[in-house]
Amino acid sequence: MATTMPRADETATNAALAALVKELGQENVLVSAEELREYRDPYDYKGSDEYTGSAVVTPRSVENVQAIVGIANEFRVPLWTFGTGRNFAYGGAAPRVRGSIQVSFREMNRVLEVDDELAYAVVEPGVRFFDLYEHLNAGGYRLWPSIPDLGWGSIVGNTLDSGRGYTPYGDHPTTQCGLEVVLANGELLRTGMGGMTTSKSWHLFRESYGPNHSGLFFQSNFGIVTKMGVWLMRAPEVYVSGWATWRDEGACAAVIDTLRELMFEGVIRNHPLVGYGVPTEGGRDASGGGWMVRFALYGRESLVEAQYEIVSDALSASTPGIELTRRLYRGHDERSAATLHDDKVQGGLPGLELIEMFKRLHGEDAGHLDLSSIGPLSGADVVESIRLRREISERHGVPFSAAVVLLPRSALLISPVIFDTNDEQQTRAAYDNYAKMVVELAHAGYPVYRTNIQHMDLVADQFDWGDHAQRRLNEKLKDLLDPNGILSPGKQGIWPQGMRPPR
């Protein structure tokens, strides 16, 4: 699966670590095996030490980050940056290159600004969804963050990985606005309107005068983001969390087409989620082979009631036998008391329910890889892609479940590959099966848009158009922006000169 992995040079690394201790203090440079354990890939085989760094350094300021980058350039050693390292299904904090110096943002975790009137915040890369939520609550702001399934991750990390949430602000790459970036040469860049010192609109207007640089820093190793603006949702008068179940797979296409049209109309403004065989605590249990969908409505009570009736009528008309329920939360405080996972994520409340449920079902040492591909938001296509995914999964002996996130015009189909990380053979088989599935999905037209560290090269390989034109451009940009190849080498399959795998 992975190509032969480059390794960091030990002598250079030791010299760099000495310089880092001098710069940051011993307390910000972890090196003991015990301390590093937490920063390995939690879902790799427990006995493997392939994806292990040689140290974890903890910057506490932008200047610290610049100093770290300077030292890495001086000693030509690879860094591997992460927000909180909680993105377990995609590799956690673990580096692609063994022996990399891991840069942890856990201590750069300040909410730098909240603008109540214009509904945005500015965060450092270590700010977790939990932190922002608590900060907003403590400050008495009537603003909701958008939240992904787990609240312990970094907002910046999730956003830069093109993550999604489930409120109307769930399209995280689009609801961020205004980045500050440390480039590999140590220089600082502010994107968009932040490029003018006096500007009042760095975090208010997404475009630039001239080219827009922000996309360069998504899923990338071209720079290190140290600040980000994030747009927030004004707390609505009421919030309805809706939930529907049905048994007949034949009805799935109609449900998805119906929801798509309701999204086009602006009746549903969040990202609904369709699930099959997904364990859940909200509403009904769909794990018995049935289907479920959740969606949410927000706003004035009179409008939300009218919208709910429209959704209910449309789903009932298109899908005989569908059963619809809902929970209505009046006001900011009533919503803040929500406890069910589905109601929490659609209401911008961070939680850990899904990982707790995963551990209950599969044990403390279970791991999973998420196979996450993008297809058209068309009922017929989603049904066909689920059929294909199930067929591939069963052929590879992988139990099948699926969650489909309905995005504005695409369907993000996520299915987990679950294994016991104490069992080397089972773990390796899972990674191999995942790899085969990536290729089969690509043949069928479904790109994986985000992946774990071990499959990054393989997924990049599937982006073959124009004789791999995207990779050619990425490698040129990498050589320009990071000539010593110090920033997260191998991330998303982008390697610096000298580390590129033979092709």
Add this chain to the structure above:
Amino acid sequence: MATTMPRADETATNAALAALVKELGQENVLVSAEELREYRDPYDYKGSDEYTGSAVVTPRSVENVQAIVGIANEFRVPLWTFGTGRNFAYGGAAPRVRGSIQVSFREMNRVLEVDDELAYAVVEPGVRFFDLYEHLNAGGYRLWPSIPDLGWGSIVGNTLDSGRGYTPYGDHPTTQCGLEVVLANGELLRTGMGGMTTSKSWHLFRESYGPNHSGLFFQSNFGIVTKMGVWLMRAPEVYVSGWATWRDEGACAAVIDTLRELMFEGVIRNHPLVGYGVPTEGGRDASGGGWMVRFALYGRESLVEAQYEIVSDALSASTPGIELTRRLYRGHDERSAATLHDDKVQGGLPGLELIEMFKRLHGEDAGHLDLSSIGPLSGADVVESIRLRREISERHGVPFSAAVVLLPRSALLISPVIFDTNDEQQTRAAYDNYAKMVVELAHAGYPVYRTNIQHMDLVADQFDWGDHAQRRLNEKLKDLLDPNGILSPGKQGIWPQGMRPPR
């Protein structure tokens, strides 16, 4: 104002033109002064020939574009690319570098694809808003394009210049999805999910696996976009065009704050426009010094009626004396018969009303520059920025009017500087005044986000943060991606090596 302009080398240009005639045929290479007249800056002084190309070439295919780029590299001559060249207030088709070879996309004007189910189209760069509208109508699609004030412009050109329209799809940089780009080395790139040959989601999902390249090609000279996906709006059941007027400037802040909250709530989903002294044919005439705002609602009749009541109540409560009117269009066909400018642009109907009105008011040979800056979407700030703009305008002897486009968290304030293009002194004074106003606005915190060819360097100069970090990055990228500096040198102040102004 402009720095001393570089000029294209005449001998090299003539050799390149001979090669272009051989490649494209004489009929696709215009060189006579008579033919070139149309491609000059229509709003420069009529007697000036500073911003004049040496030829206009007309590619008819992507391969033609690649051949043109190859010839430009071979002979080291600058190209200047435009969609239709109708962006008059920003320079039309005219090049920054005198003697450039202008590349006109007017003949690459095919709508390549319309997907009715998923509501998007794929267009070539010469497709005008008129063309797409007519194509959709002719095909019987119930899909609306988003339209800026004038329908004769190129959709790709407007979008890449970060233009806006007035339906819920009016944020053109965000509603595009999936670019094809000819790079300066002649290679082709497809962005995002288009990077996989088999992918079904090139025009459906905006992000990439790895860095997102699309922003690099906005307001830029790093590549030539040859295809673009554009998301369309499903025709709503009803459409209401709303209109309100008031006289008291003191009420302006309350109107803007009220509208912002209605936008945050999702009640208003388009970009409302607030106008002062703007000539108009819809509803009331605000040119007598009064204020107006227009907005629109779309969807099921029952919801739209409820939403209109909410808007009406909120505006009446916040703004004593405000007078509200509306026009309701039931169904796709009723809307297609709309004739008033405001109802057309908010209903996705292209037109030319504004330019016709401008000519009626100011004469056939009047020109204007649009001073377009970005500030916070806060009533108090917009009022203050209007006061400042009026004060600056009056100080420079420029009659004042303003349109404020309300974007999700920012206010785009546009005021025209109008002059007689037959009068050299008046024209030059207008350009000089504009330049002074750019600098004064920058000092006050309002960046200009888009400008005409003569002020591109000056506006770029204002983006000074980090000792001009954005420019430094743009120049590095320019040298990497276009080492011979053949693509639109000087666009947005980005010059290739050898042409950079002394600083």
